[in-house]
Amino acid sequence: xxxxxxxxxxxxxxxxxxxxxxxxxxxxxxxxxxxxxxxxxxxxxxxxxxxxxxxxxxxxxxxxxxxxxxxxxxxxxxxxxxxxxxxxxxxxxxxxxxxxxxxxxxxxxxxxxxxxxxxxxxxxxxxxxxxxxxxxxxxxxxxxxxxxxxxxxxxxxxxxxxxxxxxxxxxxxxxxxxxxxxxxxxxxxxxxxxxxxxxxxxxxxxxxxxxxxxxxxxxxxxxxxxxxxxxxxxxxxxxxxxxxxxxxxxxxxxxxxxxxxxxxxxxxxxxxxxxxxxxxxxxxxxxxxxxxxxxxxxxxxxxxxxxxxxxxxxxxxxxxxxxxxxxxxxxxxxxxxxxxxxxxxxxxxxxxxxxxxxxxxxxxxxxxxxxxxxxxxxxxx
Numbered sequence: 052x053x054x055x056x057x058x059x060x061x062x063x064x065x066x067x068x069x070x071x072x073x074x075x076x077x078x079x080x081x082x083x084x085x086x087x088x089x090x091x092x093x094x095x096x097x098x099x100x101x102x103x104x105x106x107x108x109x110x111x112x113x114x115x116x117x118x119x120x121x122x123x124x125x126x127x128x129x130x131x132x133x134x135x136x137x138x139x140x141x142x143x144x145x146x147x148x149x150x151x152x153x154x155x156x157x158x159x160x161x162x163x164x165x166x167x168x169x170x171x172x173x174x175x176x177x178x179x180x181x182x183x184x185x186x187x188x189x190x191x192x193x194x195x196x197x198x199x200x201x202x203x204x205x206x207x208x209x210x211x212x213x214x215x216x217x218x219x220x221x222x223x224x225x226x227x228x229x230x231x232x233x234x235x236x237x238x239x240x241x242x243x244x245x246x247x248x249x250x251x252x253x254x255x256x257x258x259x260x261x262x263x264x265x266x267x268x269x270x271x272x273x274x275x276x277x278x279x280x281x282x283x284x285x286x287x288x289x290x291x292x293x294x295x296x297x298x299x300x301x302x303x304x305x306x307x308x309x310x311x312x313x314x315x316x317x318x319x320x321x322x323x324x325x326x327x328x329x330x331x332x333x334x335x336x337x338x339x340x341x342x343x344x345x346x347x348x349x350x351x352x353x354x355x356x357x358x359x360x361x362x363x364x365x366x367x368x369x370x371x372x373x374x375x376x377x378x379x380x381x382x383x384x385x386x387x388x389x390x391x392x393x394x395x396x397x398x399x400x401x402x403x404x405x406x407x408x409x410x411x412x413x414x415x416x417x418x419x420x421x422x423x424x425x426x427x428x429x430x431x432x
Contacts, residue, residue, distance in 0.1 A: 148171055223255065
C-alpha cells in the first residue's frame with residue numbers, strides 16, 4: 052500500500068467524515084471515473100458547465116459549480132455576493148467592496164465562517180442566544196436581521212442546522228425585501244436527499260454543500276448552487292482566466308453568451324481551484340447518492356453498526372439519517388484515548404456526556420472485525 056511506502060500508519064475511522072482523519076474510501080465507480088478523467092485534458096469552464104447541469108438537476112437551482120470543499124464554496128459564495136458581475140469589484144477583493152457585511156444570528160457563528168472574512172467580508176452578529184446559555188428561551192429574530200441590513204450589507208448568512216433560528220423562510224423574507232441575497236452553509240446537511248432541494252426551495256440564493264461527506268465524493272470537493280448570476284460570479288473568481296479577453300465566453304449554463312467587458316484578474320477564489328478529477332468524481336458520487344436513496348442508505352449503515360455492536364458486545368444504535376452506535380464506558384475519556392492509541396478513532400462530539408460514538412460512514416468492510424475487537428478489548432464485552 053502507498054501509505055506503507057510513505058511510512059504512514061492507517062487508522063480505523065469510526066468518527067465519521069472528519070477532514071483531519073481523511074474521511075473514508077470512495078466507491079470504486081467514483082475512483083474509476085476520477086482515473087479516467089485524469090487521462091485527458093479539457094477546458095475547465097466547459098467541465099464546470101457540465102457540472103452545473105448535473106447540480107441543477109439535483110438541486111433545482113439555476114446554476115451550480117463544483118468547488119474544492121464546502122469552505123471554498125462559502126468563500127466563493129461570499130465573493131459572489133460582494134462583487135456580483137462587476138469586474139472592478141472582483142479585482143478589488145478582498146481589500147475593499149462597496150458591500151462587504153454579512154448579517155448572521157450570533158447563535159450560528161462557527162469557525163468555518165472565517166471563509167467569508169478571507170474573501171473580504173465582515174461578519175455582523177445579531178441576537179442573543181439565551182436558549183443555549185440557559186438564561187432564557189430567545190434567539191435572534193427575523194426583525195433583528197432586518198434591522199441590521201444596511202447600505203454595506205452584501206448578504207445574510209444562514210447556517211443550516213435542525214435548531215437554527217430564525218427559520219430560513221423568515222430570513223429570506225426580510226433579506227429579499229431589502230434586496231439582499233441569502234447564503235446558506237449546508238455543508239453537512241446531506242442526507243437526507245431532500246435537502247439538496249430544500250434550501251433552494253425555501254428561497255436561498257446560494258447554498259454550499261460538502262461533497263466529501265455522506266455524498267461519497269472526493270474529500271476535497273463541494274458544491275455551490277443557486278442563482279445564475281451569483282454562481283457565474285463565483286466561477287469567474289475561481290477560474291484561471293489567463294487568456295485574451297476575446298477568447299472567453301461564459302457558457303449559457305451560467306450567463307449566456309454575452310462576454311464580460313473584460314476579464315477579472317485572478318480572483319480572490321483562485322486558491323480554491325478544483326481539479327477535473329474532483330469534479331468528475333463528485334458528479335459520479337452525487338448520482339450514486341441520489342440513486343441509493345435515504346431508506347436503503349440508512350439500512351446499509353445500520354447493518355454495519357449491528358455487526359460492530361455484535362463484535363463489541365455492547366452499545367445501542369440511534370437511528371437517524373446516519374445511524375450511530377452509542378457506547379457508554381465507565382470512563383469515556385480514558386477509553387477514547389486507549390482506542391486512539393490503537394489507531395481507532397471514535398466520534399468525540401458527546402464525550403462531555405460520557406458517550407463515545409461510532410459513525411459508520413467511513414468504515415470499510417475490513418474495518419468491522421478489528422474495530423469490534425478493539426472495542427471489546429478496551430471496553431469489555
